[in-house]
Amino acid sequence: MTGMPPGGAVSSPGAFLWYNQGMFVRVMSYFFIITILLEGISFGDVINLPAPKSRGKVTVEEAVQGRRSYREFHPNELNQEQISQLLWSGQGITDNDFDLRAAPSAGALFPLQLLLSKKDGLYRYVPQGHKLLKMSGEDKRPSLVRAALGQKFLGDAPCVVVITALFDKSRSKYGMRGDRYAFMEAGHAAENICLQAVALGLGSVVVGSFWDNAIAAALELPAGETPVYMIPVGYIKQ
Numbered sequence: 001m002t003g004m005p006p007g008g009a010v011s012s013p014g015a016f017l018w019y020n021q022g023m024f025v026r027v028m029s030y031f032f033i034i035t036i037l038l039e040g041i042s043f044g045d046v047i048n049l050p051a052p053k054s055r056g057k058v059t060v061e062e063a064v065q066g067r068r069s070y071r072e073f074h075p076n077e078l079n080q081e082q083i084s085q086l087l088w089s090g091q092g093i094t095d096n097d098f099d100l101r102a103a104p105s106a107g108a109l110f111p112l113q114l115l116l117s118k119k120d121g122l123y124r125y126v127p128q129g130h131k132l133l134k135m136s137g138e139d140k141r142p143s144l145v146r147a148a149l150g151q152k153f154l155g156d157a158p159c160v161v162v163i164t165a166l167f168d169k170s171r172s173k174y175g176m177r178g179d180r181y182a183f184m185e186a187g188h189a190a191e192n193i194c195l196q197a198v199a200l201g202l203g204s205v206v207v208g209s210f211w212d213n214a215i216a217a218a219l220e221l222p223a224g225e226t227p228v229y230m231i232p233v234g235y236i237k238q
């Protein structure tokens with residue numbers, strides 16, 4: 001039922017909303033559409049990343065030649081296209097028939113997870129649908145610096161990709177050898193990200209020196225998820 005009550009009097013905010021629900025629904029619809037237009041296709045804590053490109057201006061050979069460890073970064077934020085490419089090259093789905101990914105995985109078990117730490121919060125990459133889930137609105141980078149024995153550049157880089165492993169996934173098929181496979185896979189994913197960074201004109205460095213427990217606590221990782229590698233990425237400070 002819409003419109004005014006008999007007599008036209010509205011006695012409370014609840015009653016006003018009830019008798020004006022047509023207008024209310026219209027206003028909410030406009031709000032919803034404007035939000036989508038302003039924020040791109042982003043619903044609350046889910047960010048749908050732009051589709052990754054599989055063609056760039058830098059050859060594989062040039063990327064391999066150009067990769068170096070960089071530890072001084074400009075604080076300039078990376079845009080969603082750059083973030084999309086970096087995460088896709090680490091764990092993006094490159095075969096939709098079998099959900100295979102950019103980096104190889106023993107037994108196609110895919111034990112790795114990618115987390116993204118930025119000034120505005122912590123995100124988890126979801127390869128299916130190529131999206132980010134916001135886990136926290138807190139800037140975790142200062143905690144990453146402390147957990148990584150004061151490696152300051154982790155706080156300077158606009159984004160840090162944290163590779164974690166769900167070892168149980170690999171162990172389910174390979175026993176304890178699964179751990180070794182997960183570490184190898186982290187190396188594949190990390191190198192892909194570093195080479196993609198070169199192709200985007202960005203710098204990166206892989207970081208393996210940190211206290212696992214401190215990273216897990218800072219990122220509030222669930223039980224069974226272990227940090228393996230971190231890769232700060234950003235514009236290189238010359």
Ligand SMILES: Cc1cc2nc3c(=O)[nH]c(=O)nc-3n(C[C@H](O)[C@H](O)[C@H](O)COP(=O)(O)O)c2cc1C
Pocket residue numbers: 067068069070071151205206207208209210
């Ligand atoms: C497994 C591993 C762990 C690393 N950990 C760190 C680290 O914690 N901090 C750091 O600054 N560099 C780290 N590095 C980067 C190396 O220092 C770097 O690759 C090496 O100096 C060679 O330089 P390049 O990467 O420019 O070729 C690590 C590299 C590897 C492969």
